Amino acid sequence: xxxxxxxxxxxxxxxxxxxxxxxxxxxxxxxxxxxxxxxxxxxxxxxxxxxxxxxxxxxxxxxxxxxxxxxxxxxxxxxxxxxxxxxxxxxxxxxxxxxxxxxxxxxxxxxxxxxxxxxxxxxxxxxxxxxxxxxxxxxxxxxxxxxxxxxxxxxxxxxxxxxxxxxxxxxxxxxxxxxxxxxxxxxxxxxxxxxxxxxxxxxxxxxxxxxxxxxxxxxxxxxxxxxxxxxxxxxxxxxxxxxxxxxxxxxxxxxxxxxxxxxxxxxxxxxxxxxxxxxxxxxxxxxxxxxxxxxxxxxxxxxxxxxxxxxxxxxxxxxxxxxxxxxxxxxxxxxxxxxxxxxxxxxxxxxxxxxxxxxxxxxxxxxxxxxxxxxxxxxxxxxxxxxxxxxxxxxxxxxxxxxxxxxxxxxxxxxxxxxxxxxxxxxxxxxxxxxxxxxxxxxxxxxxxxxxxxxxxxxxxxxxxxxxxxxxxxxxxxxxxxxxxxxxxxxxxxxxxxxxxxxxxxxxxxxxxxxxxxxxxxxxxxxxxxxxxxxxxxxxxxxxxxxxxxxxxxxxxxxxxxxxxxxxxxxxxxxxxxxxxxxxxxxxxxxxxxxxxxxxxxxxxxxxxxxxxxxxxxxxxxxxxxxxxxxxxxxxxxxxxxxxxxxxxxxxxxxxxxxxxxxxxxxxxxxxxxxxxxxxxxxxxxxxxxxxxxxxxxxxxxxxxxxxxxxxxxxxxxxxxxxxxxxxxxxxxxxxxxxxx
Amino acid sequence: xxxxxxxxxxxxxxxxxxxxxxxxxxxxxxxxxxxxxxxxxxxxxxxxxxxxxxxxxxxxxxxxxxxxxxxxxxxxxxxxxxxxxxxxxxxxxxxxxx
Numbered sequence: 001x002x003x004x005x006x007x008x009x010x011x012x013x014x015x016x017x018x019x020x021x022x023x024x025x026x027x028x029x030x031x032x033x034x035x036x037x038x039x040x041x042x043x044x045x046x047x048x049x050x051x052x053x054x055x056x057x058x059x060x061x062x063x064x065x066x067x068x069x070x071x072x073x074x075x076x077x078x079x080x081x082x083x084x085x086x087x088x089x090x091x092x093x094x095x096x097x098x099x100x101x102x103x104x105x106x107x108x109x110x111x112x113x114x115x116x117x118x119x120x121x122x123x124x125x126x127x128x129x130x131x132x133x134x135x136x137x138x139x140x141x142x143x144x145x146x147x148x149x150x151x152x153x154x155x156x157x158x159x160x161x162x163x164x165x166x167x168x169x170x171x172x173x174x175x176x177x178x179x180x181x182x183x184x185x186x187x188x189x190x191x192x193x194x195x196x197x198x199x200x201x202x203x204x205x206x207x208x209x210x211x212x213x214x215x216x217x218x219x220x221x222x223x224x225x226x227x228x229x230x231x232x233x234x235x236x237x238x239x240x241x242x243x244x245x246x247x248x249x250x251x252x253x254x255x256x257x258x259x260x261x262x263x264x265x266x267x268x269x270x271x272x273x274x275x276x277x278x279x280x281x282x283x284x285x286x287x288x289x290x291x292x293x294x295x296x297x298x299x300x301x302x303x304x305x306x307x308x309x310x311x312x313x314x315x316x317x318x319x320x321x322x323x324x325x326x327x328x329x330x331x332x333x334x335x336x337x338x339x340x341x342x343x344x345x346x347x348x349x350x351x352x353x354x355x356x357x358x359x360x361x362x363x364x365x366x367x368x369x370x371x372x373x374x375x376x377x378x379x380x381x382x383x384x385x386x387x388x389x390x391x392x393x394x395x396x397x398x399x400x401x402x403x404x405x406x407x408x409x410x411x412x413x414x415x416x417x418x419x420x421x422x423x424x425x426x427x428x429x430x431x432x433x434x435x436x437x438x439x440x441x442x443x444x445x446x447x448x449x450x451x452x453x454x455x456x457x458x459x460x461x462x463x464x465x466x467x468x469x470x471x472x473x474x475x476x477x478x479x480x481x482x483x484x485x486x487x488x489x490x491x492x493x494x495x496x497x498x499x500x501x502x503x504x505x506x507x508x509x510x511x512x513x514x515x516x517x518x519x520x521x522x523x524x525x526x527x528x529x530x531x532x533x534x535x536x537x538x539x540x541x542x543x544x545x546x547x548x549x550x551x552x553x554x555x556x557x558x559x560x561x562x563x564x565x566x567x568x569x570x571x572x573x574x575x576x577x578x579x580x581x582x583x584x585x586x587x588x589x590x591x592x593x594x595x596x597x598x599x600x601x602x603x604x605x606x607x608x609x610x611x612x613x614x615x616x617x618x619x620x621x622x623x624x625x626x627x628x629x630x631x632x633x634x635x636x637x638x639x640x641x642x643x644x645x646x647x648x649x650x651x652x653x654x655x656x657x658x659x660x661x662x663x664x665x666x667x668x669x670x671x672x673x674x675x676x677x678x679x680x681x682x683x684x685x686x687x688x689x690x691x692x693x694x695x696x697x698x699x700x701x702x703x704x705x706x707x708x709x710x711x712x713x714x715x716x717x718x719x720x721x722x723x724x725x726x727x728x729x730x731x732x733x734x735x736x737x738x739x740x741x
Numbered sequence: 742x743x744x745x746x747x748x749x750x751x752x753x754x755x756x757x758x759x760x761x762x763x764x765x766x767x768x769x770x771x772x773x774x775x776x777x778x779x780x781x782x783x784x785x786x787x788x789x790x791x792x793x794x795x796x797x798x799x800x801x802x803x804x805x806x807x808x809x810x811x812x813x814x815x816x817x818x819x820x821x822x823x824x825x826x827x828x829x830x831x832x833x834x835x836x837x838x839x
Contacts, residue, residue, distance in 0.1 A: 616763050616764065617764075619762065619763055619764050620764070638822075641792070641822055644792065645792070645793075645794050645826070648762050648763060648794045648796075649794060649795055652763045652794075652795075652796065697831075698829075698830055698831025698832075698834075699831055699834065700831070701834075701835045702802060702805040702806055702809060702835040702836075703806060703809060705802055705835075707799050707802065707803070710795040710798055710799065710830060711794065711795035711796075713830070714794075714795055714826065714829060714830060717829045717830075718829065
């Protein structure tokens with residue numbers, strides 16, 4: 001997975017990059033500039049030093065010559081001979097190269113140099129410089145060593161001093177004399193001179209012999225210093241680099257008064273200045289950029305990152321479903337606008353969700369309608385039938401549920417009853433429920449016995465059951481004539497049978513749920529209902545209803561709630577469902593209903609028909625059945641007591657004689673007719689009319705009385721009518737007893 | 742059904758309670774037979790007998806036949822509904838009902 005970058009992280013990265021580039025650029029710029037500045041200032045330093053030294057040399061030379069000239073002028077003013085010989089003597093004594101006397105008109109009147117006699121000082125630029133001595137603007141004048149106006153190849157250094165008699169005396173050094181003078185001045189003059197801190201001035205004569213050097217190499221060739229000067233290729237006053245005494249130095253020279261004056265400055269020193277500057281600049285820049293960096297970072301954090309965090313917090317609340325959360329970041333326009341936009345979006349979203357929810361609610365309500373209308377919902381469903389009553393309710397935990405119940409007559413006297421629970425809830429369960437209901441009904445109506453219908457329905461439901469849903473179901477067919485229920489239990493809760501005010505679970509073993517695995521067998525089981533019985537079918541929403549402490553309602557509470565007399569008919573079935581609903585409600589309290597609660601109650605009034613094995617052991621079953629039936633018909637007690645005996649006599653008769661040793665059934669049907677109770681006995685035994693047997697003589701004493709025949713006789717005597725007929729291989733014995741007697 | 746028996750010397754008092762029908766009569770009959778040989782006076786206390794069918798009547802008839810030969814048999818506290826049966830069947834004509 002790619003790791004996400006934070007805004008502040010990205011910002012910091014780029015900010016750092018930009019700052020680093022800016023720093024680098026400014027450092028390069030600063031470096032370049034400082035290098036140039038340092039060099040320029042170093043070169044200036046070299047130049048100035050050279051100029052200084054040169055001036056020193058010249059000044060020294062000037063002062064020397066001027067002093068000599070003044071001495072000579074003093075002697076001439078003092079009266080020394082001013083003829084040629086006198087000048088020559090002066091020249092000799094003062095060790096100068098030439099002495100000229102110039103009159104007030106600027107003409108050389110006496111000279112030690114024959115060629116200059118009568119030379120007019122005005123005739124050359126060099127010589128004209130001395131004219132200031134004649135007009136009184138100067139008292140003395142010194143020139144540098146240079147070519148003369150008279151002869152450009154002749155080099156001289158002149159000094160002139162005014163004479164008291166007018167005119168002036170001019171004294172000159174020739175090259176040799178000037179050299180001696182200068183040499184004297186220059187040797188060692190630069191020994192203690194520094195250029196900058198470690199730089200120096202080296203002076204060499206025209207033959208590159210050192211005359212002044214800090215390292216005291218005077219007299220040696222300039223080569224020892226490492227400097228090498230070639231005038232034609234190396235212009236004066238420009239910088240060249242040389243290894244001076246093993247150290248790289250910037251050097252500059254000038255050629256003056258016949259000397260090379262070389263100024264030397266180690267490059268280290270030049271660059272030291274630059275390095276210091278650059279370091280200082282760097283330090284300052286680092287400080288500035290760090291501050292900038294910090295300020296921008298804090299600003300971004302305050303203005304952007306914190307706001308985004310705040311927006312994000314609100315957004316995650318919204319994502320978690322709190323659509324009432326408002327984004328409220330108002331510290332700047334952009335975020336205020338963003339907040340407003342988000343709030344508006346969420347508000348719009350809320351409206352859409354509300355609209356969608358309303359639509360879903362409507363659709364669920366439709367679905368509920370469809371589901372409800374798929375279940376029989378008119379009660380009483382069979383108002384014309386006296387033999388049974390039915391009532392059913394379904395309370396779904398959601399709008400639509402997975403429970404269902406169903407009942408329908410397969411034949412006139414065969415009622416299918418069904419309660420089922422689809423795994424899960426909501427639309428998928430409801431859809432699967434509809435399929436399950438339809439499939440079961442299809443097979444049932446096709447004529448399949450309950451177990452066969454369950455088997456076929458299970459296989460059908462397993463096909464394409466990709467959702468892995470399943471159905472628990474209890475389905476039974478009630479034979480309304482006999483009260484016999486053939487049923488199949490596919491993993492469903494056991495129904496409750498309420499008889500004589502006592503509730504018991506029908507706890508046969510259950511088979512596998514429907515749609516779980518195809519091909520599994522289902523067993524048919526039976527249950528004999530007696531007239532007056534209530535059969536209560538339900539789903540686990542009843543027994544698994546929970547209260548606040550998470551206890552379940554459970555089977556025991558259900559049995560307790562149902563262990564009472566509910567009366568008969570329509571009122572009884574409603575009362576049973578109402579009682580359970582109330583008991584569950586009282587138990588659960590405020591705990592919301594977690595599962596669908598479905599209940600179906602059957603009251604079996606019976607059409608008072610009992611099919612039973614023709615065995616004397618079944619006598620209690622028969623008399624119990626008849627007594628309940630008569631009670632239901634409102635038969636008076638005395639009549640009922642006589643009927644009781646009659647029923648026993650007839651049943652015992654059939655049990656003892658009808659089938660011999662073969663097993664066989666007898667069907668007993670009780671009905672009322674014109675304020676009389678009519679009981680019919682049918683068996684398929686050998687044809688036998690007990691009424692044909694002669695009555696016993698009841699007037700005989702005990703010793704003569706026979707044991708047999710007494711029962712039928714009693715029946716005849718106590719009943720209002722007894723008839724026998726053979727009907728379709730059946731013996732049909734009918735007794736009648738009027739209620740009023 | 743329950744049967745109370747009280748044997749004093751050769752006098753047996755026996756009191757069946759409830760129903761004397763096809764199912765319960767064999768039990769009543771065997772209770773009677775057990776003591777029949779030594780008893781000369783048999784008293785049937787039917788105060789708590791509420792029902793009797795031909796099966797019960799048969800037992801009473803055969804007891805009557807035995808007792809007629811060797812002693813006496815008396816029925817006491819017969820309820821009206823039982824009495825009615827005795828009337829219908831003519832049993833009242835030969836039974837000694839006190």
